[in-house]
Amino acid sequence: MKNTFVRKISTALVTLGLVAGPALADGQVNILTWEGYADASFIKQFETESGCKVSATYVGSNDDFAPKLAAGGNVYDIITPSLDTTYTMVDAGFVEPLDTSKITEWNNIYEKFRKSAGINKDGVTYGMPYAWGAIAFMYRVDKFPTPPTSIADLWNEQYKGKVSLWDDKSAIYVAARLEGNTNIYELNDAQIEQAKQKLIAQKPLIRKYWATAGELVDLYVAGEVWISNTWAGYQSAQIKAKGIDVKEFIPKENAEGWLDSWMIVKDTPNKDCVYKFLNMQSSELGQCGVANVNGYSAANPVAAKKCMKPEQYDALHQDDPAYLDSLMLWRNLGERLEAYTNAWNAVKAAN
Structure with a gap:
């Protein structure tokens, strides 16, 4: 059905x-x-x-x-x-x-x-x-004396205004893993709400939610973003071609494929x-x-x-x-698709 x-x-x-x-x-x-x-x-x-x-x-x-x-x-x-x-x-x-x-x-x-x-x-x-590939994470090498290893770095107050996250419902997956919920495609209502609140708390740190590959490249090249998630391989290559040294990593909380x-x-x-x-x-x-x-x-x-x-x-x-x-x-979310999508939209609408 x-x-x-x-x-x-x-x-x-x-x-x-x-x-x-x-x-x-x-x-x-x-x-x-x-x-x-x-x-x-x-x-x-x-x-x-x-x-x-x-x-x-x-x-x-x-x-x-x-x-x-x-x-x-x-x-x-x-x-x-x-x-x-x-x-x-x-x-x-x-x-x-x-x-x-x-x-x-x-x-x-x-x-x-x-x-x-x-x-x-x-x-x-x-x-x-x-x-196919991974939704890895990426950072500017010159801005991180100690390389990041966790999703938590995207919630670090030290990088306020220099963080970006993909404008996609998969942001719920990211926050859920940070909260310790690894069943990211089968989250219940309480877990989705927990992830939503985590993302709302992150909003003051976000420079911009990136919508296209080119947009994220431009944000890094302009020096507006230092750390983000990324479509592994594609954006990092373009950024490096413009003279900015970035590095991808799979965080300890794992990455989506x-x-x-x-x-x-x-x-x-x-x-x-x-x-x-x-x-x-x-x-x-x-x-x-x-x-x-x-x-x-x-x-x-x-x-x-x-x-x-x-x-x-x-x-x-x-x-x-x-x-x-x-x-x-990634897996089909079935009946839960609307719940994930609504949660992400609520994050973007939050003040």
Whole structure:
């Protein structure tokens, strides 16, 4: 049964008349995705070889997918939500089953990912795993004589006005771990309230809640932020390229792990280009494309090994299942999704 949050989304879309299939042009792929997933460094080659034009719109949070799909008037062919959001897309009727027989590299994708409950429901597969990594933490090396090792450093009064946190419901996960609640995807009402109050107490220390990768990069480069959480690999590389020495770390309270998967928007007429796109993204071109641009790990280790140097392959934990298992991999929140989302919104609204 759909959870209450999903039912509200579906009802709203029906009321607005936005659940009809998209009317898109042939020979193109319109994607709703994360920064770097449609980078020109590999997309241009795909467009030349496939004859399919790629148009990308970017999100800053998994909470953006549902409203953007609605507000955009169904102009998207394919999306890349993370594991904690995939069921919402399925239950709201936004996406359709994936024909894995049309994806040449399907069986080379990590089995752990292919069989993940996040992309499989009632015996049907809805997503193609693409990239994965950690929601690590990051700091400016010149501002920390003693390297931080705990989430608690983001609550340290010494860094007032120099702290940033991702504008996402996963902030509840961060605060919950700091409070000693490690069952971060199954928090009860009291635990969610505890995390919410912890985040409200932190607000005077926050310079800004960052919404996009580029925004956090700019905050570090301008000297406005010294410590934050981060999409491991991507933002730190951009900051270092601008001459600012930053370092990522996994705190003693652990870090979340994420997996992004491509999902096909229901009734898209651009199936031919969509499957060409999926085949590119699961191949060497797409897998090393995202690794080189974003610094993320690839879902297809076979393709990754063919296009990565050994040192890059090792650095991205491509042959290290224990690293992935050590992370708190995001999960669908089910009926609890609305409670987490409401708590985070309450934090942002608090004075």
